[in-house]
Amino acid sequence: MKLGAQVDSGGTDRTRDTVARIILERGPQNAATLADRLGLSAAAIRRHLDALVADGLLVESEPRPAAQRGRGRPARVYAITDAGRAAFPHAYDDLATTALRYLRETGGEQAVVAFADHRAESLARLLTGDVDPAADPLTRTEALAESLTAHGYAATTEQASAGVQVCQHHCPVAHVAAEFPELCEAETRAFERVLGTYVQRLATIAHGDGVCTTHVPVPPVDRTNTTSGRA
CATH class of the missing domain: 1.10.10.10 (Winged helix-like DNA-binding domain superfamily/Winged helix DNA-binding domain)
Structure with a gap:
């Protein structure tokens, strides 16, 4: 409610x-x-x-x-x-936006980028512990979504053409990211580091989309070897 x-x-x-x-x-x-x-x-x-x-x-x-x-x-x-x-409504978003505006005015755009990278790096450290780098790409992506959910992002995965999509149904910084897209860009790079592969951000809540959607290319699984050995 x-x-x-x-x-x-x-x-x-x-x-x-x-x-x-x-x-x-x-x-x-x-x-x-x-x-x-x-x-x-x-x-x-x-x-x-x-x-x-x-x-x-x-x-x-x-x-x-x-x-x-x-x-x-x-x-x-x-x-x-x-x-x-x-x-209840609170002023945290306004406070964060004001702080980033001040950071941009005093340190320039590079200061905002540095802050976004710092925040994304912290998120990556949280997620890395839940994602096995030795697992296959699909398993890593599913583990990423589960870890995002555990940290408040309400994430799921959906099969897509030539890969899988990570869908974040909640973004804790959506209102701030609407003015500072550097936060979304840095978050995308964090996903790449955690998954060890290139990803593409397709949509964001901050830009008015209903869900933050990130495409992760996953090669098709070759099941020939697993079925040929069966009696």
């Missing part, structure tokens, strides 16, 4: 957005407090809380000892998760 919308008690998603935002801004809250603040029934607020927990945006936990007063079992509280915080 995308968070950060304006408050609208008439929409389920917007109400859940409001619940999550209150917890983000005020810290862990119990169901009774939230229900009273939003004018909802206990049953209604629990449905929203359960949905947010199921989505991984909130976590239910015991209250801190200092918050326990009176007799009886203290009410459990709901806290925002890292995924919940990330779902």
Whole structure:
């Protein structure tokens, strides 16, 4: 669920957005407090809380000892998760873009290229450990996609003419790369280093495409030897 919308008690998603935002801004809250603040029934607020927990945006936990007063079992509280915080709009992209603009103004285009290469080199080091250089090209490419997914790029592979395509369905720096394509170019070179072969970037999310697509040439597998020896 995308968070950060304006408050609208008439929409389920917007109400859940409001619940999550209150917890983000005020810290862990119990169901009774939230229900009273939003004018909802206990049953209604629990449905929203359960949905947010199921989505991984909130976590239910015991209250801190200092918050326990009176007799009886203290009410459990709901806290925002890292995924919940990330779902809200933030200024990280603006900060990164501003920093790169300053770098370009003070150090020139070469400074931006150097930064992009540095970032790509760091990514390559992360990916290299998951890709066996002795494996065949197709296996290396599939391992690259799996490693990219593990690092937040949601990557898959698809068979294509004369090779295979690595499809990245998420790009953490898409908004920044829209102004600084050097990031995409350096990332492509990093893939080449990890795979040990030439690759071609066909599309990028930063340029308005739905998916970042990289073509990896993979020679056709000759299965003659594997089948000729069978009885």
